[in-house]
Amino acid sequence: MRIPFPYIYRNLLTRKLTTALTAGGMALVVFVYATVLMLEAGLKETLVQTGSEDNVTVIRKSSQTEVQSAIDRKQAGIIESSPQIAYGGDGRKLVSKESVVLITLPKRDSDKPSNVVIRGTSLTGLALRPQVKLAAGRMFKPGSAEIVAGRAIAERFKGGGIGETIRFGQREWRVVGVFDAGKTGFNSEIWGDVEQMMQAFRRPVFSALTFKLADSQQFEAFVNAIEGDPRLTVEAKRETQFYADQSEVMAKFIKYLGLALSIIFSLGAIIGAMITMYASVSNRIGEIGTLRALGFGRSSVLAAFLIEALALAGLGGVIGIVCASGMQLLTISTMNWQTFSELAFSFTLTPGIVLRSLLFALFMGLVGGFLPAARAARMKIVDALREA
């Protein structure tokens, strides 16, 4: 089977406007498709990386989120004495009793308020989360009204930058450092000293406990122990699971929205490709007849037109992906419905997404190009030459 390759690309070059419009339409579709996938991947990455597999988060039974949870000092003490908790280098248990509340902060650019997580924690809390690194300034001093802000907060919210102050709980809190927690949800939090926070917010209870397991296999043993203890009204999850559960609704929403959009868009694009290919077939009946008369077989003609459609789609796909990769510079900041708090995440391009988007583009080209190409291949030589 000989395929007239020069014929294909010369033809695409000759009909520049049509080529550009069809490929442009395809590029837009692929761009949207890839962007939605990237958003989903970014959200997943943010939430999966937020937790560590060996960490366990304990909250009050059926309270779902840290903000709604409350664990009093007595219960916290009982949990703290569990044998499954690992010891740090200084011989102290790696457990952090934390208070988590939301405060409303205005955004820098729009002045619109959003709910930001304020986490009262301790130096142990920092040790439990190795992904949190100081990017600028210094850590807060325990027992003082100093706070450190996550990178997303420092950039986006008023009062979040180094040296600025935020007022809540009848006090001024000075931001002395900015931490970078990679792509995790901690980037959208503000951290301070837990005892100071509890005083300021007049909440005599902790919100949650986070600790490191001495041995990852011990998780079930710990769960059985706390569930069998009548003094405790708490539940425990591995930190990774805890954060994944908190964003389920959001992830689902983005997924379905993306799916719906992709279906609508791909229909439009396939129709576009079909129009183009049908037209290019009917414009070139004479040329098809000539090709056949020259000895190119039916399958060669079919292949020629299909490859043309695929080339158009491929071109659109590549342009779309290149544009979509530019979206990685953007960060989406929104409210997570389940936790009622600010969450910033960015678009993440993975090789898998590139591949899927390209396949999606080629699929559109194939579906849009098949019928017209079949029509071209089915023509009788005599009729085709006569029509020209």
Next chain:
Amino acid sequence: MPYFYLKMALKNGFRHRLRATLTITGIVIAILAFGLLRTIVNAWYAGADAASESRLVTRNSISLVFTLPISYKEKIRQVDGIKGLSWANWFGGVYIDERNFFPQFAVDAASYMPLYPEYQFDEAEHKAFLLDKRGAAVGRKLATRYGWKVGDTVPLKGTIFPGTYQFVVRAIFDGKTKNTDTNVFFFHWQLLNDRMEQLYPGRANRIGVFIIGLSDPAGAAQVSQTIDREFRNSLAETLTETEKAFQLGFVAMTEAIVVAIEIVAYVVILIIMAVMANTMAMAARERTAEYATLKALGFAPGVVGRLIFIESMLLAAIGGAIGIALTFPVARAFGSALDNLFPIFNISQQTIMLQVLSAAVVGLAAAVIPAIRSSRVRIVEGLRNIG
């Protein structure tokens, strides 16, 4: 002459029946998608649009998760320009499992319902609800979804307030207009407070928000400032805003998503513009020889351009009309599928206007380049053209 144009355009438009059908289908999909996306965005703002200008909401200034002491009500009551005062707590309980989300409020029913005339009760049911401490008043939409009747028991598992609560549906209310959200569940604040008194005395006598009815909506700013000044430097400082601003605050928090949907809505139109422009470019190219013939016969260059414009507008109009017609049933199906997320899902006048406008813009934009090109065609070259 206009008749001639129309006839020519119609004939030309449907010369390639398949291509015309495909193009129209494309426009239908785009206009439909555009309408749906706009409706989703509107649904997002539905809560704020339905909010009244004559009600204020007072909450703790730190954020909504902090409560206010109930004792504030006496001080607020003394502020001038206030007609009614009530309070509510967001309950956030779980019905059977987390997927069945619906808003639940513990309210002081005797003072709350008068502030919300948009909830329309049957008089006897309303009385029964007020008299039964375990009673609940449920919106029509919610009751329909779970098949609740008056007298049914509804168990809710608390998330913020520990424990399981059993409520008896005593009243089912309707909305005054179709934009009133009846996807809500109300029960008595007193019941919740008594439970807190027993279990967590420290959490008793606290409320989430005060709802304030104004005697004159124009006094909103004045009244809010007075209230907030009253509690400045106290343990629980307040923030008072109109109900609309309060609701818009929620929308603002998820604004990124709304903006994304809006952008996508316009991208859909852009894509279809490319498809349509393509169709017109092809149609014009195929007929270059014909246009040259028309010119040779003495028709002015403008005639050729106009022919292409009219043809393009015709296709866009047909596609747009079908698209708009389809928006209604599709939106209804969509709305009932997303009942939880968007209790109010109606197509607005503005959406339909925008759909008409986008179809027109698509039709015009698609014809511009081909029209200019073909009216500039040189007769000799045009007659030689092989499409």
